[in-house]
Amino acid sequence: MNHVDIQPRIPEPELMYSGHLACPGCGASLAMRYALKALGKNTMVIIPACCWSIIAGPFPYSALDVPIYHTAFETAAAVASGMKAALDQLGKSDVTVMAWAGDGGTYDIGFQALSGAAERNEDFLYVCYDNEAYMNTGIQRSSSTPFGAWTTTTPENHTKERPKKDIVGILAAHRIPYLATVSVAYPEDFIRKFQKAKSIRGMKFIEILSPCPPGWKTADDQSIRISRLAVESRIFPLLEIEHGEKYTLNLEPEGISVRDYLEAQGRFKKLSEKDVEHIQKEVDRKWEALKKRIS
Amino acid sequence: MKKVMMGNHAVSYGARLSRVDVIAAYPITPQTQIVEELSELCADGKMDAKFIKVESEHSAMASCMGASAAGGRAFTATSSQGLALMHELLHFSSGGRLPIVMANVNRALGPGWNIWTEQTDSLAQRDTGWLQFYCENNQEVLDTVIMSYKIAEQLSLPVMLVLDAFILSHTYEIVDIPEQELIDSYLPPYKPEIKMDVDNPHAFGALVTPDHYFEIRYKLQETMDKAAEVARKAGEEYGELVGRPYDIVEPYMLDDADVVIVAAGTLVSNSRAVINEYREKGIKVGLLKLRMFRPFPTKRVRELLAGKKKIAVIDRNISFGATGIFYQELKAALYGHGNGAGSPNIFGFIIGLGGRDVTLEDIAEIVDYTLEKEKNEEDIIWMGLKR
Numbered sequence: 001m002n003h004v005d006i007q008p009r010i011p012e013p014e015l016m017y018s019g020h021l022a023c024p025g026c027g028a029s030l031a032m033r034y035a036l037k038a039l040g041k042n043t044m045v046i047i048p049a050c051c052w053s054i055i056a057g058p059f060p061y062s063a064l065d066v067p068i069y070h071t072a073f074e075t076a077a078a079v080a081s082g083m084k085a086a087l088d089q090l091g092k093s094d095v096t097v098m099a100w101a102g103d104g105g106t107y108d109i110g111f112q113a114l115s116g117a118a119e120r121n122e123d124f125l126y127v128c129y130d131n132e133a134y135m136n137t138g139i140q141r142s143s144s145t146p147f148g149a150w151t152t153t154t155p156e157n158h159t160k161e162r163p164k165k166d167i168v169g170i171l172a173a174h175r176i177p178y179l180a181t182v183s184v185a186y187p188e189d190f191i192r193k194f195q196k197a198k199s200i201r202g203m204k205f206i207e208i209l210s211p212c213p214p215g216w217k218t219a220d221d222q223s224i225r226i227s228r229l230a231v232e233s234r235i236f237p238l239l240e241i242e243h244g245e246k247y248t249l250n251l252e253p254e255g256i257s258v259r260d261y262l263e264a265q266g267r268f269k270k271l272s273e274k275d276v277e278h279i280q281k282e283v284d285r286k287w288e289a290l291k292k293r294i295s
Numbered sequence: 296m297k298k299v300m301m302g303n304h305a306v307s308y309g310a311r312l313s314r315v316d317v318i319a320a321y322p323i324t325p326q327t328q329i330v331e332e333l334s335e336l337c338a339d340g341k342m343d344a345k346f347i348k349v350e351s352e353h354s355a356m357a358s359c360m361g362a363s364a365a366g367g368r369a370f371t372a373t374s375s376q377g378l379a380l381m382h383e384l385l386h387f388s389s390g391g392r393l394p395i396v397m398a399n400v401n402r403a404l405g406p407g408w409n410i411w412t413e414q415t416d417s418l419a420q421r422d423t424g425w426l427q428f429y430c431e432n433n434q435e436v437l438d439t440v441i442m443s444y445k446i447a448e449q450l451s452l453p454v455m456l457v458l459d460a461f462i463l464s465h466t467y468e469i470v471d472i473p474e475q476e477l478i479d480s481y482l483p484p485y486k487p488e489i490k491m492d493v494d495n496p497h498a499f500g501a502l503v504t505p506d507h508y509f510e511i512r513y514k515l516q517e518t519m520d521k522a523a524e525v526a527r528k529a530g531e532e533y534g535e536l537v538g539r540p541y542d543i544v545e546p547y548m549l550d551d552a553d554v555v556i557v558a559a560g561t562l563v564s565n566s567r568a569v570i571n572e573y574r575e576k577g578i579k580v581g582l583l584k585l586r587m588f589r590p591f592p593t594k595r596v597r598e599l600l601a602g603k604k605k606i607a608v609i610d611r612n613i614s615f616g617a618t619g620i621f622y623q624e625l626k627a628a629l630y631g632h633g634n635g636a637g638s639p640n641i642f643g644f645i646i647g648l649g650g651r652d653v654t655l656e657d658i659a660e661i662v663d664y665t666l667e668k669e670k671n672e673e674d675i676i677w678m679g680l681k682r
Contacts, residue, residue, distance in 0.1 A: 042493050046361070059507055062498035067491040069364050070500035072387050075357035078349060082319055082358030083491065085345035086367025089316040095493055113357065116350030 009188045011037040020063035022055045025220035027210035027227065028129040029055055030184045032064070032100070035127065038194030041066060043096045044087075046080050048110060049073040050102035051136045051212075052129070074109040076101045077117035080124040088123075096198050097124040103144035104134045107165050118174035118203050125197050125204040128167065131212035139215045147282075148275050150267045151215075159270060163282065168207055168241070175244035177202040181236065183209055185227035189238055189250055196240075209236045217266020229261040234287045247293040258283055296472045302463035303328035305433040305470050306372060306398040306456075309440025311342045312478045313396070316367035316485075319347040319358030321377060324410045325460040326400045329372040344370075352377035356384035356395075363393035364499060366490040368444065371395070374460065375402035375416045382420065385453075389424025389515065391500055394447030394454070394485070396440065397425075401560065401611075402460040403649040411650020412460035414560065414612035418588070418620040424515055426454040426522055427588040429559035433468040438539055441473075445482055445529045450518050459561045460650065473537050481536050519590045526587055543587035544595045548574060552581025554665050555600065557625055558609040559585040562653060566609070569658040580662055585621065593628040600629060603639045607665040609658070611647045618674045619643045640671045646678035 015036035022029035028051055036043065046069045047053055053070055057063045071079045076099035084097045101110055106128040114126060133151045134140040141151040143165040154160040171179050178200045182190040190208075197204040209230055211223040218226060230236035231253060238250040258280045262268040271279075300308070306329045310318065318337070320330045336342035349355045352373050359369035373381065378399050388395055403413035417427060426446065430436045436458050443454040458464055489497065503511060526543050534540020548570055549555060556566045563584045573580040583599055585592070600606060610619025617623060622643030629638060642665050647653040657678055664676065 044365070044491050044493065054502060056498060056501060058502040058504055059498070060501075062496070062501065064498070065496055067493060067496040068498040068501070069361065069491060070498065070502075071357065071360065072383055074353065075360070075384070078319075078354035078357035079361035079364075081347050081349070081354075082317055082361030082363075082367075082369065083365045084361075085317045085319075085347055085358070086362035086365035086369070089343075089345055089367055090365070092365075112350060113354045116354055119350075120348070122347075 010034070010191055013037065015041060015065045017063050017065070019057065019061070020055050021057060022051070023214055025211070025213040025223045026051070026055070027184050027208070027212065027223050028052060028131065031129050031208045031210055034184065034187055034190050035098070035194050036064065036066060038191045039096050039098065039198055042094060043098055044069065044083060046071060046076050046083065046097070046099045048076040048101050048105040049136070050105050051131070052100060052102070054136065073105055074113055076105055076110050077113040077122070077126055080126065081117050081120070081122045084122060084124050099124060099126045101126070101128055102136070103128060103130040103132060104142045106130070107144045107167055108142050115174065118171060118176050118205070121176065121202045123201050123203070125206065127206045127208065129208045129210040131210045131215055132164070133215050135212045135215045147279060148268060148271045150270065156270050171205045172241045172244045176205060177243055178204040179241040181207045181209070181239055183227045183231055183236060183238060185224045185231065186238060186251070193240065215267070218264065222264065226261065226264050229256070229264060232256045233258045233261045234283050235261055237287070237290060239290070247290070249290070249294050255287070297469055298472055299467050300433065300470050301328060301465050301467050302433045302436050302458050303400070303465070304332050305437040306440060306458070307332035307336065308472055309437040310370045311336055312473065312475060313370070313441050313444045313482060314368065314484070315344050315370040317345050317347065317359065317362035317369045318371065319349050319355045319362070319369070320371045321349055321352045321355050321373070323352070323374045323377040325402060325464045326372050326374040326377070326398070328464070329398060352380045353384060356381045356388060359395045360384065360388050360391060360393055363388070363395050364391065364491050366485065366487050368485045369395045370397070372398040372400070374400040375404055378416050378420065379404060382423070385420055385423035385425055388453050392451040394444070394451055396443040396447055397453070397455050398440065399455050399457050400460050400464045401457055409649045410460065412462055412611065413648055413650065414610070414620070417455060417457045418612050420455070421589055421620070424452065425589060426452060426526070428454065428456045428586055429588060430456060430458045430463065431561060431563045431584065433463060433466070433470050434539070435541070436463060437470055437472070438533060438537070438541065441478055441482060442529050442533050442541065445533070446522070446526050448485055449525050450522055452518060452522065457560065462561045477536055481533060522590045523587065523592055523594065541586065543592045544599065545584040545586060546599055547582040547584065549581035549583060549599060551579050552603070553579045554581070554605045554607060554662060555603050556580065556582045556607050556609060556658070556662070557585060557621065558582070559588065559621060560611070562609050562611060565653060565655055565658050569655050569662060572659070573662060578666070588624070591624050591628060596625065596628045600639065605665050606639050606641045607661050608641060608643050609661060610643065610645050611653070613645055613648065619645050642668070642671050642676060643674055644676045644678050651679060
């Protein structure tokens, strides 16, 4: 083999260790690993009630080599606001404060605090690892659960009737300096966006579609493939929005059928032909709307 | 420097003298002038603090938690519904051993809407692990903010100081503002042993199994057991430095008293005035002012009330289905320690709920009732109730 000088695009230092308590194939654990690789050691993490309250490990252990503040379910954005304010007062403005919450803590119970912090343009990074239901309590629907998905509170004969809440649109409406979506199937894009977020002052929000094998009823080794299908089918576009105005689409997939994404997951197995058509139509409509917004 | 100021502004000046780093607060009547004055002080550069104008009281306490965990001195103020909304985080902040200081303006809880004074809002938070101090006048309000930080930071526990709605919050009194240098020598910068630190990373508040949780809770109670002495010393030291000593309980004409009034907040001032009248008539009435409610000053209360025959507890609060809360607490402190025979008769009066005026005549009626009755016949003696 020839030796080729390749600059690694993924930083090598690890700030997340083995021994954490994530399920096999957990998208959220890989996401944290990438996020900390991008942000580096000068980072503080705030974790409200979510899967990561468990994944990080019980007292007196920690799977992360950065300080963690575990907090109440609805408080991530408010705690981050206070922590950043104190760090500024104490002359430590160089520390990156990252709130790391699930979709329950972001779309639902933590939404008020998040909206408040976004409106005030607090200087921290809010990350939602979105597994589209309350997975830590055993798969109950959240306002992030997509149309037609099974959860224990949207059982098979009565799956979710309403679409997923448009958190990206809502945060864009707050006109925060930086907003991005990332996927664990696209690590270079993932790392770049976290590094970009780190360099920007004010409120940053990153949404990660985070596959959950037990909750999505998929095999442990399918998380990356499913993440990729979500992007390729245009269900989860990789984008950046600056100040609520400047939209950038980072990848323009050809647009495979949503069927490929849906059929790969047990949670969608009761979808009718009509449901799939409806989902496809919605994805197409939203894609067209997004394209119109691209600067 | 002496200034005429309302109780709410006394809170703000106390926070300024304490050199707080972060303020996070949400407006609620009758607390609003606290945050207004702090906003002015920060905006004018008279105070070097970050003021986070949060979207709720829940977020106010959450922001204080974040600030305190990062090593900052954090302050907030609220009242009534706002305090009730914070309840979850009162447990979180004390459990996290964060020395946050909060002023609570005692106000009744709805429904129906009532903005006037009542003690139930703060007393209902008695099991949250916060220390609580009740103030009698605006000077005590200002001084107590400063002492609260002194106490909180030694114990790594949060402190709530309480003032009555309108009777203190909106009433102007002469308040002496101590020199900043004096307060700086009393209250050094906050230097926590453990905090969020990128060079020494820890996980705060991680999942705790039954293997450890019990001991962590024991530690909190162990610290509470030390709190009374720490608070007493903090008041003593403040007196030596500023000239106004404070204690956790304060007796007034207690030694020879046949009837003792036990009260907190502004009810204490009314009681003093009435006691003076009775003393002039040669009737031996005394007072025990409860400044500190949590931890309950059990030891001191037992010592000071030993041998007393009749005690009248005045509660501007109620624990529904039980009694007045100070009454409950006092009984719990005095009974059940092998002192059944000869233990005092304790009369529990509930008065002035929802801000109904408590007059000197009302207090006199309480004294007369207690003097007259041989024994306590009912757990709640309602004062001024329209039947």
